[in-house]
Amino acid sequence: MNLANYINDLLYRYDCVIVPDFGGFVTNRIGAKLNSDTHTFYPPTKQIAFNSHLTHNDGLLANYIASSEQISFEKASTAISLSVIKWQNELQNTEIKLDNLGTISLNESKQIIFEPKKEVNFLTSSFGLTSLESSAIERYRQEVKPLIPVVASTERKSVPAFIKYAATAAILLTLGFAGYNSYEQNQQKEVFASQQKELEKKIQTATFVISNPLPTLKLNVVKEIAKPYHVIAGAFQIAENAEKKVNELILKGFNAKIIGVNKWGLTQVTFDSYADKNDAINNLNKIKKTVSKDAWLLIKTSK
Structure with missing residues (x-):
C-alpha cells in the first residue's frame, strides 16, 4: 500500500494529515506574489511542511483508507503501522521519496528532515493557475506645461458698473422664484393633509362584516421522541x-x-x-x- 497517495489526497481537503507514531504533514497558505527581479507572478499556493511532534492518531487517515479500500478501521490502522515501520527502517540507511509530497531523511542528530516538492500546489482554488512572466515596464516622467499662461499682475482692474447692476438683478430674480416655489409647495402640502384626514375618517367609520366565518382548525401535534x-x-x-x-x-x-x-x-x-x-x-x-x-x-x- 502506497501510504503517500492517501496523504496526498487528504491534503487537498484538510490542512493537516497525521501519520500515527511518525508525524504530521501540515499545509501553509501563501498568497500571490511577484518577483520584481524576474518580473514573474506566482498564484496563491498551499505548500506542505512536516511536524514530527504531531503523532497522536486522530483517525482521519485510517478512516479514509478504510473507506477507499472497503476494509475495517482496524485493518487500515494496521496497514499504516506497517508502512511507518518500513519508513523508519529505510531512513536508517537512505532518504525516502514520497510521491507528490517530497523527500524525508535523517540529519546527524537522527531528526527527520523534510524537503517538500514545491511544484505541487495543494490549494484547490488555484487549480489550473501557473506562474506568469511579464516583460519589464519602463515608465517616463514628463513635465506638464500649463495650457493657459499665468500672467502676474499687481494692478486691480475695476469692474464696470453695468455688470454690478446685472448681477444684483439676477440675484433678486432668483430669490423671487425661490419664494414663489416655496409658497406653491406649502399650498400643495396643506391640500394633501386635508385629503388624508378625510380618508382616515372614512376608514374609521367603515364596518366590515363577514357573513360566512372560516371554521376553526384543530391540529394534533405529536412530539417526536428523542433517540440519542x-x-x-x-x-x-x-x-x-x-x-x-x-x-x-x-x-x-x-x-x-x-x-x-x-x-x-x-x-x-x-x-x-x-x-x-x-x-x-x-x-x-x-x-x-x-x-x-x-x-x-x-x-x-x-x-
Whole structure:
C-alpha cells in the first residue's frame, strides 16, 4: 500500500494529515506574489511542511483508507503501522521519496528532515493557475506645461458698473422664484393633509362584516421522541456510498438512515436509532452476531 497517495489526497481537503507514531504533514497558505527581479507572478499556493511532534492518531487517515479500500478501521490502522515501520527502517540507511509530497531523511542528530516538492500546489482554488512572466515596464516622467499662461499682475482692474447692476438683478430674480416655489409647495402640502384626514375618517367609520366565518382548525401535534442511541453500520468518505449502504440495510429490514457527518468529514450510517440505552445495546449485540462484527454504539446527546 502506497501510504503517500492517501496523504496526498487528504491534503487537498484538510490542512493537516497525521501519520500515527511518525508525524504530521501540515499545509501553509501563501498568497500571490511577484518577483520584481524576474518580473514573474506566482498564484496563491498551499505548500506542505512536516511536524514530527504531531503523532497522536486522530483517525482521519485510517478512516479514509478504510473507506477507499472497503476494509475495517482496524485493518487500515494496521496497514499504516506497517508502512511507518518500513519508513523508519529505510531512513536508517537512505532518504525516502514520497510521491507528490517530497523527500524525508535523517540529519546527524537522527531528526527527520523534510524537503517538500514545491511544484505541487495543494490549494484547490488555484487549480489550473501557473506562474506568469511579464516583460519589464519602463515608465517616463514628463513635465506638464500649463495650457493657459499665468500672467502676474499687481494692478486691480475695476469692474464696470453695468455688470454690478446685472448681477444684483439676477440675484433678486432668483430669490423671487425661490419664494414663489416655496409658497406653491406649502399650498400643495396643506391640500394633501386635508385629503388624508378625510380618508382616515372614512376608514374609521367603515364596518366590515363577514357573513360566512372560516371554521376553526384543530391540529394534533405529536412530539417526536428523542433517540440519542445509534447502532453505527459504517462511516463513508463519499456520500453516495453512504446512501447505497442505507438502501442495502433497508432491503434487509433495518430502519437505516444517515445521521450526519462526524468531525473527520465522514458520513455516518446507522442500522437503527433507539430512545432506550438497553434496547440499543441488546440490538447491537444481536447485529454483531448476525450481520456485522464492526457495528458499534454512538451516543449523541442534544446540546
